[in-house]
Amino acid sequence: MEMEQNQTIPSMPEKCDLLIKADAVVTQDDDRRVISDAGIAISNGIVQSLGDYDTLCASHVPTERLDMSGKMLMPGLVNGHTHLPMTLFRGFADDLPLMRWLEDHIWPVESKLTEELLGIGARLGCAELIRTGCTSFLNGYFHEHVTGKAVSDAGLRAVLGEGFFDFPSPQFPTAEDCWRTIRHLNQSFIDHPRLRTAVTPHAAFTVSPDGLVASFELAIEMNVPWQIHLAESPTETAVCLKKYGKRPIELLRSLELLTKRTTLHHCVDITDEEIDLLAETCVNVVHNPASNLKLCSGISPVQKMIDAGVTVGLGTDGAASNNQLNMFRDMALAALVGKVRHDDASAVCAQTALDMATRNSAQCLGWSELGRIEVGCPADMIALDLANPNLMPLYNHVSHAVYGATGMEVCMTMVAGEIIYLYGDFRTIDIKSLKFESLKASEWIISKAKQ
Ligand SMILES: [Zn+2]
Structure with missing residues (x-):
């Protein structure tokens, strides 16, 4: 009007x-x-x-x-799934399957990261997102207040989730310690115009059913999204079946965790019945084609999910398993592998891929006015x-x-109407010192990996 x-x-x-x-x-x-x-x-x-x-x-x-x-x-593109500080691990351990990659290479060094290093990784991630046209994202990692500061300083927009595993963990001796940290993070950004939070259990095979349910109640209490890695690979399904006698989506359904507040990352190894269930329960899914291909996890049946009525967004995952945070590459990949997955050249067409990277991802963030240029919407x-x-x-x-x-x-x-990058000029990030800092960080990581 x-x-x-x-x-x-x-x-x-x-x-x-x-x-x-x-x-x-x-x-x-x-x-x-x-x-x-x-x-x-x-x-x-x-x-x-x-x-x-x-x-x-x-x-x-x-x-x-x-x-x-x-x-x-x-x-501005909306990255539905990433772990920003993992830019530190870009090119650190390539060409490995998911479980060996996590257990033998990423987790041992990750557990030793300091807040200073996380800050470098987060700033580097912000720089890459800005350079490649991403203006908002859904994150999951440790010490999210560090990433929050980097995102705030960079002028980007994000939904930040403090990641957690079963308790006790290196970060959190008890569940209460974890919930306290998550509440505090939420409170600290409550008046921030560009930062929000999400509750972020790592996965169904690394957090107990009790932990999943308790964390979901916390998400309801704070009225924020609840996000989790789910059905990422056949190996995960096998682990889940062995542990609980249920496939990952079946497990979440039995715990009543499939809701419109829920955002599932990956959903590669899923059945037709599970797709119908995701549609019925209005769950959001984020597709991560580069990461799924690189870790040889499989190709998600994206067009099938969209046809069933599931909202499917797009994410890069962390730079350790991609190795980029470039949404343009994942948009192209989503369209290309989507055709092969469905044996149909019209599957995941260009408009679908762009929708996934903008409007759909925005919905996965619980921030649906993003991902569009429209009167009354944020100028991203x-x-x-x-x-x-x-x-x-x-x-x-x-x-x-x-x-x-x-x-x-x-x-x-x-x-939000602020130009943060123009013709090669980063207006909120000092790229020269970032190069020096990331060199220092890589030396530290190499030294810890040898221990
Ligand atoms: Zn991930």
């Missing part, structure tokens, strides 16, 4: 903080509109008006202007430079976003 008023009453110009001009805007709104010769007016971090640039120009008095001619704007958006040869010629913007782009075409990243 607001947009129509702006367009029909040019004699009453409206003030705005920023007016952007672009060749096109891929809105990802309910009608999936792509607007050519587009303008976006932004005020107080929110999209105020959206439409034809000349019309908006006549009806708005901006404090600042941003000329994105030759660029296409799209919503990115620009792709169409002067790159791999984006020429241009028939279809969505096709280019999914199949043509690599992520390196991102030339502007904005969160």
